[in-house]
Amino acid sequence: MATEKITDIRHMLHWPGHMETDYIYTQGIAGEKFFSEIKENEKIYGGRCNHCGQVFVPPRLYCERCFRKIAEWRNLGSKGVVYTFTVVYIDIDGAKLDEPIMYALITFDGAEGGLIHRLGEIKPHEVQIGMPVEAVFRPQAERTGSINDIRYFKPQS
Amino acid sequence: MVGKKRVAVIGAGMTLFRRNLKETGKELAWHASKMALDQAGLELNDMQSVVMGTAPDAFDGVHMKGEYLADGAGAWRKPYSRVFVGGGTGVFAIDAGWWHVASGQFDTCLVVAEEKMSSCYPHPAYAFTTIFDPIYSRPLGVTLIWIFALEMHRYMHRHGIKKEEIALVSVKNKRNALDHPCAQLGANITVEDVLNSEIMCWPVQRLDISPTSDGAAALVLASEDVAKKLTDNPVWIDGTGWCIDTTFWTNRDLYYPRYVQCAAQMAYKMAGIKNPPKEIDVAEVYDPFDYKELHHMEGLMLARKGQAPKLTADGVTQRDGDLPINPSGGLLGVGNPIAAAGLMKCCEIFWQLRGEAGKRQVKGDPRTGLAQAWGDLMQYGSVVIMRS
Structure with a gap:
């Protein structure tokens, strides 16, 4: 094998390639329900399996355990709890961010699963696992039916 | 074992693990495959089937890279398949090779794993951004490291584990x-070095993480009849297991890898293992992050939930301890060319059980070893148990 230490791959004979392709992802049957309720009503919805009784968030079209169709939607409101969180100090290139960004997994009472999202209106050292939080939505005119229609979760007032 | 043929490992090989290797992925696969064949004393013509394990196409930058790598893995005009379960691929590849031979369909199988991550420029972190759910996760700008940070934090919180305890894994494996x-x-390095390294996504710091690597590894599998003709020292594959948990990672415990437990139970049952910590002599546990070694030891039931840090602090998992974990140096030390790193662990168990691990040889006379990998979106467990 070649054993010289090479710190920059471009110092070898090479060909620079590119694999970019663009995509448009449909949100699906359960996703349309979920994102429409966020966009129109500022509500987070789960889906309840009428066979096993489990409420899943994000909602699904089918229960992955019973393999039956989920037809019952459950309004979970906009309040949840921090299940775990991280404080991100660097961007994807490893460069230091001007301000760290907090991301958390938010769980909701009566449902299994949760959403990952940003935390806001709080300092990194103030965040705790178990902390009650609530969603802060973008103004209705700016909502597009995406997970970013929620700006972030903030401590419950 | 009724209805299944017994399968042996009779040769192993691997390349250097490095960032920016000059060799192409095919050339790396060939190096490792040739070394494994040489150790087995066989030629490519003796191989009746080939299994290639290699992870996302986006690393090498060739869509259908299983097909692209085939000639380097010795697959010319042979029954060939590529298997891919993310980071779990390396150990799943030996599981897949096992069923090729155990089924009786083939007497020999060449199992190869390869990854050339440095082709993804400037950093393979970009390839990871497209592994997440496109509507619930990717619009948030999710990166691989902060997903693991969320899991690590939950594990620490659930059991009251400190960063200092986790850092001991990185210190051990790099040594x-x-x-x-x-x-x-x-x-x-020292625990202080880990704790003082750059904070990336708290609680993950620079020295908690394995590197970007290029590399390949390979094993030669043979049926009992063939193996006994070729070597006095076969290593038997006595247990295989694999399992996937829900694709919604937000619906998992995070503090405990149920999918690893499920894969381990399958392998232990097949191998007749009732008391894993007593019966396993040496283990290569998947360690792309230091906390994952602890997390996976618990999933493998080598430690009770929350107790892996104590075993580590007590020196039990050192190379001269009662349950050596990652005597190779693991992904944290040897490197992490994803699929090849998992198969490197299988190579290490093979060499350990043959007494061929040189300065890395664990004490005593290990007879039963385990290798494990973990992958897809933090949801896949693959396990193999080998005996000498």
């Missing part, structure tokens, strides 16, 4: 890697 001739990051 072990100093004795591995293929290692990328062998080093003598």
Whole structure:
């Protein structure tokens, strides 16, 4: 094998390639329900399996355990709890961010699963696992039916 | 074992693990495959089937890279398949090779794993951004490291584990890697070095993480009849297991890898293992992050939930301890060319059980070893149990 230490791959004979392709992802049957309720009503919805009784968030079209169709939607409101969180100090290139960004997994009472999202209106050292939080939505005119229609979760007032 | 043929490992090989290797992925696969065949004393013509394990196409930058790598893996005009379960691929590849031979369909199988991550420029972190759910996760700008940070934090919180306890894994594995001739990051570091390294996504710091690597590894599998003709020292594959948990990672415990437990139970049952910590002599546990070694030891039931840090602090998992974990140096020390790193662990168990691990040889006379990998979106467990 070649054993010289090479710190920059471009110092070898090479060909620079590119694999970019663009995509448009449909949100699906359960996703349309979920994102429409966020966009129109500022509500987070789960889906309840009428066979096993489990409420899943994000909602699904089918229960992955019973393999039956989920037809019952459950309004979970906009309040949840921090299940775990991280404080991100660097961007994807490893460069230091001007301000760290907090991301958390938010769980909701009566449902299994949760959403990952940003935390806001709080300092990194103030965040705790178990902390009650609530969603802060973008103004209705700016909502597009995406997970970013929620700006972030903030401590419950 | 009724209805299944017994399967042996009779040769192993691997390349250097490095960032920016000059060799193409095919050339790396060929190096490792040739070394494994040489150790088995066989030629490519003796191989009746080939299994290639290699992870996302986006690393090498060739869509259908299983097909692209086939000739380097010795698949010319042979029954060939590529298997891919993310980071779990390396150990799943030997599981897949096992069923090729155990089924009786083939007497021999060449199992190869390859990854050339440095082709993804400037950093393979970009390839990871497209592994997440496109509507619930990717619009948030999710990166691989902060997903693991969320899991690590939950594990620490659930059991009251401190960063200092986790850092001991990185210290141990990088030191072990100093004795591995293929290692990328062998080093003598301290707990303080880990705690003082750059904070990336708290609680993950620079020295908690394995590197970006290029590399390949390979094993030669043979049926009992063939193996006994070729070697006095076969290593038997006595247990295989694999399992996937829900694709919604937000619906998992995070503090405990149920999918690893499920895969381990399958393998232990097949191998007749009732008391894993007593019966396993040496284990290569998947360690792309230091906390994952602890997390996976618990999933493998080598430690009770929340107790892996104590075993580590007590020196039980050192190379001269009662349950050596990652005597190779693991992904943290040897390097992490994803699929190849998992198969490197199988190579290490093979060499350990044959008494061929040189300066890395664990004490005593290990007879039963385990290798494990973990993958897809933090949801896949693959396990193999080998005996000499």
